[in-house]
Amino acid sequence: MLLHILNRSPATSEVYRQALAAMGPDDRLLLIEDGVQGALGALVDRFAALEGRLYAQEEDLVARGLEPLCDPSVALIDVEGFLTLTEEAQKTVSWF
């Protein structure tokens, strides 16, 4: 299982498509920085195929005032949770 890390909003960058295309069936995706916009109700359908394997960095959502708009299907994690995801994955892949 690999952890993919995406820091671009799906509203402004198409790189999320490359990330999704590269992901294996057990891989996880973590949205960080501007990538957390992908956790919003209006954009989260881009990641519908991930079903339970989509995470968002809570600190980055809060810093942008977006936490109340986060879709309930997304698992919010703090930096400790980010670290745990990297421990559980064999390796990490960053998309930017």
Added chain:
Amino acid sequence: MMRYAILLMGAPYSSQAAHSALRFARAVAERGHRLEGVFFYHDGVHNAARLAAPPQDEPHLVDGWTALAADHGVPLQICIAAALRRGLLDEREAARHGKQGYSVAPPFELTGLGQLVDLGLRCDRLVTFGP
């Protein structure tokens, strides 16, 4: 306990990459993992600018990295080729190139790209923070 390395390619204050990397680095070290090094590459080398003087009410990234090195003994490695062409020189390189003053000082160290390869081979996890 696992061995971690971080690759940072974002300049301070231009993107969030440096803030994210520093936050993650602290979490790694404080959980008891061995952070074997932070490698600064591309525009990430600007994190080593010792003359950086951000406003006092903003996070001081250069001081943040320096504190990480002091608290946890983390090597801060700068790609020398990326640094020299951006005007980031330590005392030795400044003398070698006949420049007045220098812009990189310990705990930051100018190293080669081979160090990044070495970190990737040696560590259990290499986490990249891009711009």
